[in-house]
Amino acid sequence: MLQRPDLRFLLLPLPEFALLPFGGFLDKLRFSADDEDYSRQRYCTWTILGLQPGHVSSSSGAALRVEATPQELTLAEHDYLVLFGGRNAQATAALAPAYRGLLRRAVRAGVKLVAIDNASFLLAACGLLDGHQVAVHWRHQAEFRASFAHLRLAHERLYSIDSERISCAGGTAAIDLAVELLARGSGRARALKGLADMLVDETRSGQHALRSLHGTSSGERHVDRAIALMRHGLASADGIEQLAASVGISRRQLDRLFRARQGMSAREYWNELRLQHVRWRLLNSSHSLAQIADEIGASDASHLGKLFRQRFGVAPGAFRRQGGMPS
Template structure:
């Protein structure tokens, strides 16, 4: 019997945290924490932390009970403080004044800070990612870059381990990160324990490339790669010629493939991606139209407003005030 756990985790779900990464992460800990499936915290242990006692609501409305507050425990007794981000990245970053004292105390105590999903916005707003690389969900890369241009993004990564700062894009990648942390502290065999019970075939490295991010239903390799480049270059000044060259075909070939699989030219598809990004950001951030214009490489807010009205039939400000009702 283990006398004390190999690893101890503080789990800190932020308001409106996503259940998927939280559930995947804690269940992976549970399977690795004991022999068989007894769910005892023998080889690793965890405590659900909150600034105040009570419950914290997830993005789906489900409530999670807080087990301890910072004053009830000794931070130095823990190896990792794992933050699970809220639904809205800017609202999560705005929590910095409330959470910064705790996070800085934990860092001084030698606790490694782990940001899952939009929790990276909170760490960055607290100045705790300076000099570190961070993995961010692909949907939020442009938003993160606009807010924290001095913090280096680890692009196309599911998770990134950078010393005492660890980040994860969220979703099911939280399981992969849990496996990696457990492997480092308890060995690979114990880290992999229970994956079959979770119906997970295999774990993915931080560099794993998501096939689902390619989005093309035709399975056409060139279109897949072009769409991936478009997503990561919403603000790029490159034209379709450069994009086609990066894919390894001519512009005419690329347009023909896009018309066949997407019903539009490559340029039209790229412009649509940009405007759909702005549409999503208007509903899920408080950034100004000028900032959103920078994110997609449009010259100014006035021009973006014109493009948005042409596409969606409503001004961006009206769209935001109406909550997306067209």
């Protein structure tokens, strides 16, 4: 007699999905699915889903074969529908008309929705994150906040499990999320199985603070904490005095630490961070300059255009048409 699996996953890679979170999440399922390392789907199962038969291309160009379409399976027989987001957040959100029907049917069938990486933009565009807290990659938080101001961001979170909606910032955090979901449905021991094979020392909670964003010495911690606050507050009207107070030191101390480590004052670094965000958004979205100006707190598109030309020596429109240039 076949054993009923503890958990049943539908994995839905969106166009230009990132391979890293997809591979990490799937391999964690594989290690936990069997008593040995035979890749048998005993304790958990997974199916790679697609709207159409064929293949889905990742952001690196590698293609993944679709195993089933929604018409070929019963949604209610699955526990989680896991979406893996595309490289371009705006393009991912624009997929809403194509995916809205499937996602709403999944919700009605009692399937939990999991958004990894930029898939949160798709769920938000479909109106399926209203009332829920959302974990978004730090690089895309300003863009998400500008597009969906009514939604609550889970700041500095690797993932957020909020009732029937689950979100993950992406990258290797997908492994940590997979462990947590497996632990809840199949037990902690089975969830941890295979981590050594994956060369993962330990799992991280959703609240884990990345060491790459937070230094080790007190000075590094102050600077990295300030940089984290700057990233979260690209559009903030707060000055450096308020920022220094939030970090717990004086403005003079903060500027001294920034000059020693970054070669510029805290204000100069914050301005550079904003302009680098604009540069990235021009290359990775089709949002207007006015919309991007709102994301960094610039007064208007004209003012932002002037700042951009001063920094990069080219107008934003020309920069976008040329496909970028060295920073």
